[in-house]
Amino acid sequence: MKNRISTAALLLILSSSALAAQDGLKPPFQLALGKQLFEENCASCHGQWGNGTDQGPPLTHRFYLPNHHADEAIYRAALNGVRAHHWNFGNMPPVEGISRRKLDRIVPYIRWLQKQQPTLGQ
Numbered sequence: 001m002k003n004r005i006s007t008a009a010l011l012l013i014l015s016s017s018a019l020a021a022q023d024g025l026k027p028p029f030q031l032a033l034g035k036q037l038f039e040e041n042c043a044s045c046h047g048q049w050g051n052g053t054d055q056g057p058p059l060t061h062r063f064y065l066p067n068h069h070a071d072e073a074i075y076r077a078a079l080n081g082v083r084a085h086h087w088n089f090g091n092m093p094p095v096e097g098i099s100r101r102k103l104d105r106i107v108p109y110i111r112w113l114q115k116q117q118p119t120l121g122q
Contacts, residue, residue, distance in 0.1 A: 025049065025116055027109060034109030037102050041078075041095050042110075050113040057087045059110055060117045071107050078103055 027035050039048065045056030052058030063069065063086050076082065081094040 025113075027112055031105075031109045031112055034105035034107075034112075037106050038109050041098055041102065042106065045089075045092075049117065050110060051117065056089055056092070060114050064110075065114060066111065071111075074107050074110065075100060075103050078106075 038050075042050075042059075045053060046059050047053050047056075050059035052061075057063075064074075077092055078095045078098045079100070082092045084091050
């Protein structure tokens with residue numbers, strides 16, 4: 001019982017630390033609009049910090065780094081949707097109301113997020 005409490009306390013501390021670290025992320029001023037647009041259009045599935053949810057994969061995973069998915073792949077996925085090929089979340093539908101102009105702000109923000117967080121799944 002004592003080990004379970006200690007383990008639960010440790011997990012709570014670690015998860016609180018991770019959230020605090022993410023809450024401390026402050027994108028450069030020039031990415032503020034990208035952050036806002038990401039939160040409005042992407043975060044519901046990909047998480048506030050691009051770390052994924054039960055609705056969509058983490059964009060901080062190595063699969064989404066530029067050497068595997070170029071910027072244009074992100075544009076095409078958001079504009080046209082994409083068939084599931086790395087994950088079991090199902091197909092991604094086109095993002096309603098998204099445009100290349102909005103993505104011109106969102107994609108640099110995603111690339112910045114990738115540099116701020118440890119890449120998952122390496």
